[in-house]
Amino acid sequence: MKNLPDERQIYISGRLWYEIYPKMDIAPFIFALHEGIDLGKYGAGLKKFYFTFLVMPPDDKVLAPYQHYSTKKQEADISVRIPYEQVVNATEPALIVLMEQAYLQGIEQLKSYAALMRSFDVEGLKRDVEKIFKTEGWYELAAAA
Amino acid sequence: MKHYQLDTDTETQAEQKLDSPKKLEHPFQSPQSDPQKAWYFFGLLMVVSFGVWMISQMSGEKKSPIVFEKNGEAMLAPHRQEKLNKELEEIENAIQYSLRASIDGYFPCHTCPDSTRTIYLYKGQVWRYGSTRKEENERYPGGNYGASNIVFVPEFRGTIAECLRMEKIKIYNYPLLPEARAREFLLAIPPGNKIDN
Numbered sequence: 263m264k265n266l267p268d269e270r271q272i273y274i275s276g277r278l279w280y281e282i283y284p285k286m287d288i289a290p291f292i293f294a295l296h297e298g299i300d301l302g303k304y305g306a307g308l309k310k311f312y313f314t315f316l317v318m319p320p321d322d323k324v325l326a327p328y329q330h331y332s333t334k335k336q337e338a339d340i341s342v343r344i345p346y347e348q349v350v351n352a353t354e355p356a357l358i359v360l361m362e363q364a365y366l367q368g369i370e371q372l373k374s375y376a377a378l379m380r381s382f383d384v385e386g387l388k389r390d391v392e393k394i395f396k397t398e399g400w401y402e403l404a405a406a407a
Numbered sequence: 408m409k410h411y412q413l414d415t416d417t418e419t420q421a422e423q424k425l426d427s428p429k430k431l432e433h434p435f436q437s438p439q440s441d442p443q444k445a446w447y448f449f450g451l452l453m454v455v456s457f458g459v460w461m462i463s464q465m466s467g468e469k470k471s472p473i474v475f476e477k478n479g480e481a482m483l484a485p486h487r488q489e490k491l492n493k494e495l496e497e498i499e500n501a502i503q504y505s506l507r508a509s510i511d512g513y514f515p516c517h518t519c520p521d522s523t524r525t526i527y528l529y530k531g532q533v534w535r536y537g538s539t540r541k542e543e544n545e546r547y548p549g550g551n552y553g554a555s556n557i558v559f560v561p562e563f564r565g566t567i568a569e570c571l572r573m574e575k576i577k578i579y580n581y582p583l584l585p586e587a588r589a590r591e592f593l594l595a596i597p598p599g600n601k602i603d604n
Contacts, residue, residue, distance in 0.1 A: 270555075276558045277558075278559070324539070325561065
């Protein structure tokens with residue numbers, strides 16, 4: 263695995279229930295999107311994008327999806343829930359697809375911020391991320407890097 | 408007045424001479440009937456009265472903590488009952504979690520013996536144990552865990568007391584974990600924890 267700088271544009275983490283955690287590997291997303299995406303290309307409105315996969319049992323009352331955009335800092339922080347049962351039942355390739363969909367949904371949610379939309383091409387970002395996800399074996403390549 | 412160097416009588420006369428032009432400028436001025444001061448006093452009184460009125464208005468609008476049933480029995484007002492329920496629920500629903508490395512790499516270390524204050528963790532290794540009853544974005548706003556490349560792994564659910572108990576057990580037992588014992592130096596607590604609790 264390559265070393266990543268602490269200061270970068272794309273941050274990805276997870277709030278993953280301990281029974282799920284070993285099954286979900288978010289590291290390939292961290293590396294592939296760090297290397298493949300330059301937020302500056304889409305405008306000045308977003309300098310940092312924090313994204314969180316949220317997978318908790320259905321009866322959990324503490325952790326919930328959220329989203330926040332700071333116009334001042336030009337940072338977005340979005341958490342998207344993936345249904346627990348779907349993750350439990352998914353095969354590894356299906357789980358990667360679920361994670362890809364969640365990430366793209368997170369980008370889609372950026373559109374709810376009018377201030378961001380004025381100065382940032384969210385659709386362009388989404389298109390380029392989709393392109394990465396459509397690359398054959400991108401997940402395995404990033405995991406092996 | 409010392410610079411005039413006059414005797415007493417002459418000094419008095421000189422003072423009268425010096426004072427007289429002032430008196431001519433303000434012939435009706437006296438401490439008892441200063442209209443400017445009176446206006447200041449009146450203004451101050453108005454401000455204080457307004458403040459008192461505002462406070463009384465605000466306190467009048469504040470909801471009472473109790474309400475009375477038709478039979479005259481007092482009970483908690485709905486807004487207080489709701490707040491109580493929410494706070495009880497927060498106490499009941501807490502999570503003990505670990506923050507773990509999501510990639511192999513260097514992470515901050517608060518208790519490491521070397522001066523670099525960093526430690527190399529492999530993916531999945533524990534960086535910190537904690538407990539929270541707040542939503543995670545409140546606990547770590549902006550995804551700021553205190554280190555990059557971290558994953559939040561909820562490990563136990565229960566009351567806040569149960570979670571704190573579990574957290575403490577895990578922090579103290581950290582040096583017994585295989586990942587901790589495999590290092591050249593032994594950490595008493597996880598690298599992301601600053602103190603025992």
